[in-house]
Every structure is written in C-alpha cells, then in structure tokens.
Amino acid sequence: MTGFLVVVIAIGFAVSYYYNSSAILYVAIAFAIGMNFYSYWFSDKQVLSMTNARPATKEEFFDFYTVTENLAITAGIPMPKLYVIIDPSPNAFSTGRDEKHAVVCATTGLLGIMTRPELEGVISHELSHIRNRDILLMTVAVVLAGFVAIIADIFLRISFWGGGMRGRSDDRGGGGMFLLVFSIVAIVLAPLAAKLIELAISRRREYLADASGALLTRYPEGLASALQKIGNSSPMQRPSHATAHLFIGDPFGPKPTDWIDKLFSTHPPIAERISALLGTTLVAGDN
Numbered sequence: 001m002t003g004f005l006v007v008v009i010a011i012g013f014a015v016s017y018y019y020n021s022s023a024i025l026y027v028a029i030a031f032a033i034g035m036n037f038y039s040y041w042f043s044d045k046q047v048l049s050m051t052n053a054r055p056a057t058k059e060e061f062f063d064f065y066t067v068t069e070n071l072a073i074t075a076g077i078p079m080p081k082l083y084v085i086i087d088p089s090p091n092a093f094s095t096g097r098d099e100k101h102a103v104v105c106a107t108t109g110l111l112g113i114m115t116r117p118e119l120e121g122v123i124s125h126e127l128s129h130i131r132n133r134d135i136l137l138m139t140v141a142v143v144l145a146g147f148v149a150i151i152a153d154i155f156l157r158i159s160f161w162g163g164g165m166r167g168r169s170d171d172r173g174g175g176g177m178f179l180l181v182f183s184i185v186a187i188v189l190a191p192l193a194a195k196l197i198e199l200a201i202s203r204r205r206e207y208l209a210d211a212s213g214a215l216l217t218r219y220p221e222g223l224a225s226a227l228q229k230i231g232n233s234s235p236m237q238r239p240s241h242a243t244a245h246l247f248i249g250d251p252f253g254p255k256p257t258d259w260i261d262k263l264f265s266t267h268p269p270i271a272e273r274i275s276a277l278l279g280t281t282l283v284a285g286d287n
C-alpha cells in the first residue's frame with residue numbers, strides 16, 4: 001500500500017503547489033488516513049450491498065456450508081460468514097477486515113455446477129485470501145484508487161473553471177514553470193497510476209491465493225477444473241468494476257491476452273493460472 005500513499009501525497013504536493021497552499025497537502029494526507037480507516041471497518045458491508053448478496057443458511061446450501069467449515073478448520077481460521085448471490089454465472093469472492101470478520105460469498109451458479117473437489121478448490125482459494133490478509137489489502141486498494149480518481153477529477157474541474165493559476169502568477173519562469181507543468185501532469189496521471197497499482201496487486205494476489213489454496217486441499221486439479229468452468233461461462237448479470245477484483249474469476253468474462261489487456265485486467269488469464277496450478281502438481285510429486 002506504500003505505492004498508494006505515495007500517489008496520494010504526490011497529488012497533495014502537486015495541488016498544493018498549483019494553488020500555492022501547503023494546507024492542501026495536509027488535507028490530502030488526512031484524507032488518505034481517513035479513507036484507510038473507513039475501508040478497514042466498512043468495506044465488507046459495502047461490497048455485500050453492492051453485489052446484492054444475502055446470507056446462506058446451512059439448510060439451504062449444505063455443501064457450501066460443510067465444505068467451508070471443514071476447510072476453515074484445516075486452515076486454522078474461524079468459520080467465515082457465508083453469503084450467496086442469485087446469479088447463474090459461477091463465481092465467488094471473500095471480503096471482511098480480518099479472519100474473525102470474514103465473509104465468503106458464492107453465486108448460485110457456482111454452487112449448482114461445481115463438483116465437491118471443485119467447490120473445495122474454490123473455497124480454499126477464498127480462505128487463502130483471508131489467511132493472506134488479501135481482503136484487507138484489496139479493499140483498501142480499491143477505496144484508495146477511487147479516492148485518488150475523485151480528488152484528481154475535482155481539482156481538474158476547479159482548474160478548468162479558473163482560479164488555479166492565480167496563486168502562481170508571479171512564479172512562471174524557470175523552475176516555477178517546470179513545477180507547474182509537473183503539478184498538472186501529476187493530477188492528470190495520478191488516477192491512472194493508482195488504478196494500475198490496484199490491478200497489479202490484484203493479479204499477484206490471485207496467483208498467491210491459487211497456490212495457497214492448492215496447498216490447503218492437496219488437490220490443485222480441483223481448483224484448476226473449477227477455474228476452467230468459470231472461464232468458459234458467461235459474464236455475471238450485473239458485474240461492477242468496483243468489486244470485480246474481489247472475485248475468483250473476472251465477472252465481466254475472459255479478456256484478450258495481449259500485453260495491454262493484461263496490464264488493465266483485474267485477473268491473470270485463466271489459462272496461465274491453470275498452468276501454474278498444474279505445475280504445483282509436478283513440484284509436489286518430485287518431493
């Protein structure tokens with residue numbers, strides 16, 4: 001998360017120079033701290049509300065409950081709360097600020113088509129996110145990315161309607177002009193930088209959760225098969241860019257695999273994740 005804090009502080013510095021007011025920098029830092037605190041405590045409730053998830057009972061979703069319960073015991077973490085999304089597309093995510101306040105959510109489509117080994121693979125992936133504290137990391141990442149974009153947009157609109165140049169009218173030559181241009185460029189590029197950081201974090205943590213989940217079940221083929229089904233399915237009915245990074249598979253469906261699409265993807269390509277999982281089998285067999 002250091003990258004995000006640097007981006008926020010950079011925006012604060014750029015804007016404070018642009019408007020000749022150091023107070024703006026302090027406000028930016030205060031906002032960064034405040035948004036971190038807010039995302040830590042309330043992001044799970046926001047995510048569940050945004051995805052229209054509802055609690056899953058043991059009576060209605062017995063396999064979902066028992067698989068999660070058994071794997072939570074194996075992982076040595078408390079049983080998370082279970083939620084479901086009424087959607088035919090197979091997918092799942094986890095959220096919550098720590099192991100004691102974690103949630104695992106699955107779509108009805110996933111619970112309907114997965115075999116038990118495949119379901120175990122998916123749940124082990126989500127529990128690994130919980131154990132690795134990816135839930136906290138990614139919820140903070142998405143909140144900060146949104147915060148950076150909103151702040152940059154506000155200052156760009158203010159600058160467009162005038163007033164931004166007045167504070168620096170007497171300092172436009174030499175280094176002053178350079179810093180002024182740098183400030184404008186920083187405000188414009190900061191949201192893109194924040195988003196790329198968020199996406200890079202998301203992709204790396206997906207690989208780690210896949211590997212950790214495979215070690216938890218000792219059967220990476222189950223997760224690999226589940227990923228194949230998820231990759232071959234239709235997008236979710238009401239996907240949201242705000243929560244896409246949380247899901248085990250991209251809720252918008254598979255993306256092209258050229259480098260520019262990979263750079264702006266929330267998830268690594270399914271084929272690459274499956275190859276990495278099956279490689280785990282070879283390593284385990286050699287030991």
